[in-house]
Each structure stands twice: as C-alpha cells, then as structure tokens.
Amino acid sequence: MQTVFQKPEALTDVQMHYCPGCTHGIIHRLVAEAIDSLGIREQAIGVASVGCSVFAYDYFNCDMQQAAHGRAPAVATGIKRVRPDNIVFTYQGDGDLASIGMAEIVHAAARSENITVIFVNNAIYGMTSGQMAPTTLLGQKTATSPRGRTAEEMGYPIKMCELLATLEGPAYLTRVSTHDSRHVLQAGRAIKKAFEMQQQKKGFALVEVLSTCSVNWGMTPVDALKWVEQNMVPYYPLGVYKDVTAKEGN
Amino acid sequence: MARILMKGNEALSEAAIRAGLKAFYGYPITPQNEIPAYMAEHLPLRGGVYLQAESEVAAINMVYGAAGAGARVMTSSSSPGISLKQEGISYIAAAQLPCVIVNVVRNGPGLGGIQPAQGDYFQAVKGGGHGDYRLIVLAPGNVQEMADLTTLAFDLADKWRNPVMILSDGILGQMMEPVEFSENGTLQQLEKPWATTGAVGRKPNIVNTLDIIADKAEKNMQALLAKYDRIKAEEARWQEVGTEDADVILVGYGTSGRVARSAMEMARRQGLKVGLFRPITLWPFPEKRLQELAKSERTFLAVEMSAGQMIEDVRLAVNGVSPVYLSNRLGGMVPTPEDVLAKIHEIVEGRVS
Amino acid sequence: MPRGEVIINSELCKECSLCVAACPQDVLAIGKTINSKGYHAVEAVAPERCTGCTLCAVMCPDVVLTIKRRSPERK
Ligand SMILES: Cc1ncc(C[n+]2csc(CCOP(=O)(O)OP(=O)(O)O)c2C)c(N)n1
Numbered sequence: 028m029q030t031v032f033q034k035p036e037a038l039t040d041v042q043m044h045y046c047p048g049c050t051h052g053i054i055h056r057l058v059a060e061a062i063d064s065l066g067i068r069e070q071a072i073g074v075a076s077v078g079c080s081v082f083a084y085d086y087f088n089c090d091m092q093q094a095a096h097g098r099a100p101a102v103a104t105g106i107k108r109v110r111p112d113n114i115v116f117t118y119q120g121d122g123d124l125a126s127i128g129m130a131e132i133v134h135a136a137a138r139s140e141n142i143t144v145i146f147v148n149n150a151i152y153g154m155t156s157g158q159m160a161p162t163t164l165l166g167q168k169t170a171t172s173p174r175g176r177t178a179e180e181m182g183y184p185i186k187m188c189e190l191l192a193t194l195e196g197p198a199y200l201t202r203v204s205t206h207d208s209r210h211v212l213q214a215g216r217a218i219k220k221a222f223e224m225q226q227q228k229k230g231f232a233l234v235e236v237l238s239t240c241s242v243n244w245g246m247t248p249v250d251a252l253k254w255v256e257q258n259m260v261p262y263y264p265l266g267v268y269k270d271v272t273a274k275e276g277n
Numbered sequence: 278m279a280r281i282l283m284k285g286n287e288a289l290s291e292a293a294i295r296a297g298l299k300a301f302y303g304y305p306i307t308p309q310n311e312i313p314a315y316m317a318e319h320l321p322l323r324g325g326v327y328l329q330a331e332s333e334v335a336a337i338n339m340v341y342g343a344a345g346a347g348a349r350v351m352t353s354s355s356s357p358g359i360s361l362k363q364e365g366i367s368y369i370a371a372a373q374l375p376c377v378i379v380n381v382v383r384n385g386p387g388l389g390g391i392q393p394a395q396g397d398y399f400q401a402v403k404g405g406g407h408g409d410y411r412l413i414v415l416a417p418g419n420v421q422e423m424a425d426l427t428t429l430a431f432d433l434a435d436k437w438r439n440p441v442m443i444l445s446d447g448i449l450g451q452m453m454e455p456v457e458f459s460e461n462g463t464l465q466q467l468e469k470p471w472a473t474t475g476a477v478g479r480k481p482n483i484v485n486t487l488d489i490i491a492d493k494a495e496k497n498m499q500a501l502l503a504k505y506d507r508i509k510a511e512e513a514r515w516q517e518v519g520t521e522d523a524d525v526i527l528v529g530y531g532t533s534g535r536v537a538r539s540a541m542e543m544a545r546r547q548g549l550k551v552g553l554f555r556p557i558t559l560w561p562f563p564e565k566r567l568q569e570l571a572k573s574e575r576t577f578l579a580v581e582m583s584a585g586q587m588i589e590d591v592r593l594a595v596n597g598v599s600p601v602y603l604s605n606r607l608g609g610m611v612p613t614p615e616d617v618l619a620k621i622h623e624i625v626e627g628r629v630s
Numbered sequence: 631m632p633r634g635e636v637i638i639n640s641e642l643c644k645e646c647s648l649c650v651a652a653c654p655q656d657v658l659a660i661g662k663t664i665n666s667k668g669y670h671a672v673e674a675v676a677p678e679r680c681t682g683c684t685l686c687a688v689m690c691p692d693v694v695l696t697i698k699r700r701s702p703e704r705k
C-alpha cells in the first residue's frame with residue numbers, strides 16, 4: 028500500500044489550538060500542501076494576522092512574521108519589496124482584513140503587490156468570542172447583534188472579492204468554500220494557483236475561503252458546514268472574480 | 278570629502294542612503310516632505326525601494342515587515358503622522374527590530390500647525406505607544422548632525438535591535454548649512470541571523486510580539502528592560518560648553534539648543550557665567566552627567582519649544598539639588614536668544630519666579 | 631483485503647465528526663476511548679470498506695488521518 032495522504036511538510040508538528048471542527052485547520056493544511064507541492068517552503072515568508080489564526084506562526088513550517096491587527100498586507104508589502112525573490116503570503120480573518128485592515132488590503136491590491144492573501148471569511152469575530160464582523164450576514168445573531176444584523180442599524184455585509192474586482196491591480200481573486208470535500212479540494216487548487224501567480228510575478232492574488240465558526244455560531248461542526256452552504260454561499264457566490272491568466276489561455 | 282551646502286532634511290536623507298538604506302516607506306505631511314521627495318528621487322537609483330504608503334499606519338507596518346526581513350529601513354513623518362505610527366512602533370520595539378523613524382516635529386496637539394515645536398518629547402522618550410518599551414531618541418542640532426546622527430541611528434538600531442527615532446523640526450529640516458559626509462559613512466552592517474529571509478537549511482525564524490503566558494512574558498520583559506539598562510549605561514550623548522564655572526546652565530536640544538547657545542554667548546559677553554548642556558540622546562537622557570553638574574549654588578534653565586517637557590527629566594536628574602526654571606515658547610513660536618537672556622538676568626538678579 | 635487504510639493519530643483528534651460525515655463508506659465513527667485532551671477519538675469501525683479515497687482526511691481540520699491505498703489512481 029502507498030501513502031496517499033499525510034501531513035504536509037510545511038506544517039509543523041505543533042497541535043493546532045482551534046476549536047473542534049474549525050475549518051481554519053483545513054485551510055492551514057491547504058496552504059501547507061500548496062507550499063509543498065510547489066517546493067517553496069524555504070522561500071516562503073508568511074504573515075500571521077490577529078484573530079484565531081494569530082498562532083499561525085507556530086503551525087507553518089517556514090519563516091513567519093506576526094502582524095498587528097489588519098496590517099498584514101502592509102507588513103507583507105514591506106517584506107516583499109526588500110525580498111522580491113521570496114514567496115510572501117498573509118493569512119487573515121474577516122475582521123482583520125475587511126474591517127480594521129480595509130485600507131491595507133485595498134491598497135495592497137491596488138498596487139498589485141506581488142503577494143498571496145488567504146482570506147478566511149467566517150462571518151464573525153472568532154477570537155474575541157463572536158462579535159459582529161463586516162461579513163456577518165443580515166439576520167445573523169452575534170454577541171453584538173443579539174437580535175440579528177439589520178441593514179438599517181449595521182449596514183450590509185461586505186463582499187471583498189467583488190469590491191476588489193473593481194480595481195485594476197489584482198491578478199487573481201477567487202472565492203472558494205470549505206463546506207464539503209469537493210469544495211475543499213477546489214479551494215486547495217485555488218490556493219496553489221494563488222501562489223503560482225506570485226511565482227510568475229503576476230501580482231496580487233487573494234483567495235477568499237468561506238469558513239466556519241461552529242462554537243460562536245452555536246452549532247455542531249457538521250451543521251456549521253451546512254450553514255455555510257445554505258446561508259453564506261448564496262450571499263457570497265463562489266467563483267473566480269479576476270484572473271489575468273485566463274485571457275492568456277492558461 | 279568636500280563640504281556641500283544642503284538642507285537638513287536632505288542631509289539626513291543622503292546620510293541614510295549612504296548608511297545602506299534598503300527601503301523607505303512614507304506618507305506626505307509637512308514639514309518633512311523633502312525627505313520622501315529626496316528618497317523617491319535617489320533611493321531607487323541606488324539600490325533601494327521607495328514606496329508611498331496609503332497611511333502612516335501602513336508605512337510603519339511596512340517598516341516592521343522589512344526590518345523583520347533584515348533590511349535597513351526607515352520612515353519619516355511629522356507629529357500627527359507619528360501619532361498614527363505609534364501602534365507599529367510599539368510592535369517594532371516588542372519584536373526588537375531595528376529601524377529608523379524620523380519625526381520632524383510640528384506644533385500641536387491636534388492638527389496644530391506646521392511650525393517648529395518640541396511638543397512630542399514625551400511621546401518620543403516616555404513611550405507614545407502601548408506597553409513598556411523605549412526608543413533610542415537622537416536630537417540633532419545642526420545640519421552636520423542631521424547627517425551624522427542618521428548614520429549613528431542605523432548603527433544603534435542594528436546594534437541594539439531597537440527602533441531609533443530622530444527628533445527634528447522644520448527649522449533644522451529647512452536650514453541650509455555646509456555638511457560633510459564621511460567616506461566610510463556606511464558602517465559595517467551586522468549579520469541578522471534572526472531575520473525572516475526564507476528558512477533555507479535552518480529552522481524557521483519567527484518575528485512575533487504575542488506573549489500570552491504571563492510568567493514567560495514577564496521574563497521576556499525583564500530581558501528587554503536589561504537591554505534598556507545597557508543602552509542607558511552605554512549610549513548617552515551630549516554636548517557641554519562652559520559648564521565648569523557656570524552659575525546658570527542652559528539645557529536645550531535641537532533648535533532650542535541652538536537658541537540656548539546664542540543666549541549663552543550673549544550672556545558670556547556680558548560677563549555672566551552661563552554654560553550650555555545640550556542632550557544629543559533624549560533617551561537615554563544624559564542624566565548622570567547632569568546629576569554631577571548639579572550644585573546648590575547653580576541654577577538650570579531649560580529652554581524648550583513646548584509647555585515644558587524635557588524640564589521634567591532635568592528635574593529628575595538634578596533631584597532637587599539645583600533649582601530648575603523654564604524659558605519656553607509655544608504654538609510654533611521659537612524663543613529668541615533675547616528671551617532666554619532676559620530669563621538668565623531674572624535668575625542672576627534673584628527676580629525669577 | 632480492503633483497498634485502502636486509514637491510520638488514525640488519536641491524540642490529535644478533537645471529536646468534530648467532519649471525517650465521519652465525509653466518508654462515503656461509513657468506515658469511521660466516534661469511538662469510546664478518550665484521548666489525553668479529553669476527546670472521544672474517531673475509530674475505523676468498518677475498515678474493510680475503506681477505499682482509500684482520502685475524503686475523510688480532506689475534511690479533517692487537525693491532520694489526524696493518514697491514508698494508504700493499494701493502487702494509487704490519483705493524488
Ligand atoms: C488594534 C486591535 N483591536 C482589536 C483587537 C482585538 N481582536 C483580536 S482578534 C479580533 C477579531 C478577529 O476576527 P477575525 O479577523 O474575523 O478572525 P477570526 O478570529 O474570526 O478567525 C479582534 C477584534 C486587537 N488585537 N487589536
């Protein structure tokens with residue numbers, strides 16, 4: 028028998044601290060698999076953000092920097108500009124990227140910084156225990172929208188891929204999901220492509236990954252996956268929003 | 278090498294490039310605009326990166342990234358922009374990354390104005406951002422020092438793995454004076470084995486400031502404080518003129534140090550025994566030397582372009598042994614040597630309040 | 631002889647059940663034994679049905695599972 032699935036080399040042996048069933052773990056593994064399959068572990072410099080994935084520097088088996096809340100794209104810019112031959116990526120939650128770090132992500136995209144952004148959208152602030160996020164759905168109950176988010180009071184959830192797609196800068200923008208194995212495999216291919224774009228110096232690449240937060244959503248991990256499929260996917264349609272290599276007939 | 282006539286801000290920029298600057302991340306604000314303009318003009322042609330960030334917040338975090346990746350890196354701004362940088366400065370200090378931050382101070386608080394001031398002294402030397410950290414703070418007093426202290430800033434930053442701030446103002450930045458760049462302006466750069474450069478044949482390097490286990494965090498803080506103690510012991514710098522026989526010692530840095538110097542010379546011509554003590558490092562503050570100079574029959578006069586901030590450090594140093602007075606202007610007004618001389622007269626004639 | 635084999639690192643398991651739901655052959659179930667973190671680790675209750683399709687491992691957030699297969703058709 029041959030081993031057909033095992034822990035990627037780009038993950039350390041440290042046990043991840045995530046809650047049971049949290050898809051952060053799946054997304055970490057997909058990033059590590061992409062790094063392994065492209066053979067870029069020794070070139071990679073990752074930037075962990077502030078959120079549940081703050082400890083990502085302990086999990087990825089490559090050089091890592093930990094950034095202030097929302098600033099990962101600026102930190103990554105700082106690194107990439109002085110080390111253009113390294114592969115630089117950020118790993119950010121939705122509060123980090125779409126709220127406090129909105130300026131940093133928009134401008135990194137507008138400049139087409141040649142970095143790879145992994146954007147984990149779980150529609151909530153996980154680490155601080157379940158407050159409303161910029162991506163919280165209308166009607167969704169959180170610690171700070173206890174009667175459900177309303178557009179009148181709290182505005183509308185932000186669709187980052189669509190927003191960034193209005194810019195000239197980005198090379199690759201795609202939204203994928205983790206709600207079943209087929210979509211996880213697809214997410215893995217998108218993440219790998221986002222790293223390949225950087226290798227080919229195509230510019231800014233972002234993969235938005237719909238993710239779960241079963242503990243703060245108040246449901247089982249299996250139900251949380253269904254919730255993504257039934258509630259998040261309709262509002263956040265999956266697909267490619269920008270791909271400069273598509274025209275080239277990649 | 279020949280002396281060239283240059284603006285202070287340009288001398289500072291040129292010295293930074295000669296020190297091996299690899300990246301400059303900025304954001305426009307008066308009165309420091311000559312620095313990014315000089316960098317944009319020259320740095321890319323001399324092997325570095327110039328980038329105008331979307332904000333001071335982004336700029337300082339770019340500095341964090343580049344410093345963590347081992348590059349000599351710098352940013353500059355002026356007071357309101359430096360306030361925005363405090364988040365990143367705290368992180369850079371915590372991660373023990375070397376970098377240089379220039380504050381061409383303008384009058385504040387709030388939006389204030391664009392005139393020279395020294396109201397950011399507390400912010401620079403006492404913290405500014407959150408947590409127990411220190412910046413090394415250098416205060417040039419002329420164009421030559423704008424260059425020399427910039428070179429020194431990069432070396433101190435690398436040596437101590439600590440952010441260094443250069444505290445200047447619009448007068449020093451705009452003033453033209455002859456400046457000479459030493460041939461070996463680029464000093465030997467230290468190896469940075471801790472930097473994130475890609476984990477080729479080694480364990481991953483991690484640049485991090487998260488420290489959530491209290492007893493470990495306390496140990497890390499103690500190590501940081503021990504470093505600060507060594508910096509205090511080794512790096513204090515100052516200039517003294519005519520302090521030995523002085524009845525009154527003027528204390529001023531940067532522009533107010535220049536004013537104090539003129540006032541001292543006027544007083545000496547009138548036969549008054551007046552000296553000058555000009556701190557060059559504001560942190561570490563040259564407190565030991567001030568302490569030695571303190572005598573009961575001697576008076577100190579702090580000259581400042583603020584409500585009186587450095588004077589607190591002077592008072593702490595002399596520790597009640599000598600009286601300490603203030604001669605200051607605010608709002609972007611610069612004290613004249615005559616203002617200071619008048620205060621000296623009040624002191625020596627016993628009219629001071 | 632089953633076509634595949636799932637090897638379980640029980641210590642890493644957090645009892646989330648995502649692998650159980652993902653397995654098309656009902657090979658896996660949450661077990662009775664508790665690991666050192668206090669979770670009931672997953673077990674292969676019908677190992678003979680394993681095809682080595684890897685879907686359980688794909689959905690596992692904690693890299694608990696290693697998969698072997700007789701004739702690897704894909705990877
Ligand atoms: C400047 C600042 N503000 C607030 C916080 C507190 N904080 C920590 S994590 C977090 C939210 C993270 O949420 P998200 O980015 O959605 O990631 P998740 O935890 O859901 O993965 C906040 C607000 C902080 N660390 N720094």
